[in-house]
Amino acid sequence: MKRLLLVVDFQNDFVDGALGFPGAEKLEKPIAEKIAAYRAAGDDVAFTFDTHHRDYLDTQEGRNLPVEHCMEGAPGHDLYGEVALLMRDSDTVFYKPTFGSAAFFERCRQSQRAADEVGKPPFASIEIVGLVSNICIISNAVLAKTACPEVPVIVDAACTASFDPELHEKALDVMEGLQIQVINR
Secondary structure (H helix, E strand, O other): OOOEEEEEOOEHHHHOOOOOOOOHHHHHHHHHHHHHHHHHOOOEEEEEEEOEOHHHHHHOOOOOOOOOOOEOOOHHHOEOHHHHHHOOOOOEEEEEOOOOOHHHHHHHHHHHHHHHHHOOOOOOOEEEEEEOHHHHHHHHHHHHHHHOOOOOEEEEEEEEEOOOHHHHHHHHHHHHHOOOEEEOO
């Protein structure tokens, strides 16, 4: 049975762009190593992309919006560094306009339903890495645990971070409280 690695939003704008923060670039090597290890084992790798469109922003004039980031087609939307070179055309990609990916949840849910019919789990585990721990990582980890409650959901603390170290630690605590395995803490 295959494992699934989900690389969440390791995009230029979250590393050294509009919402980048010191230390995010240090995740490049461990995330790249993890992708390579999953590929060598024949496991699945998927990616999420935080994705926004100019037409949406234009309709929100006068509202209190976050910093413009991850605009589709702009360099900030692209994966960062070596991680970008490791993405394959055959990888599943989820484009999302918000924190958690509804499409990722649906894929996990469909996989769980199919696995239930044959009496086995859909994945050996679902591991989540990327950015930002207290926003998109925790959101997608909760979605994975909800869709596949008997599958170990793992977050590698050495492969995620936040612009706020205190919120990062709190997010890891909350995930542990939700029976998500936090490793390398």
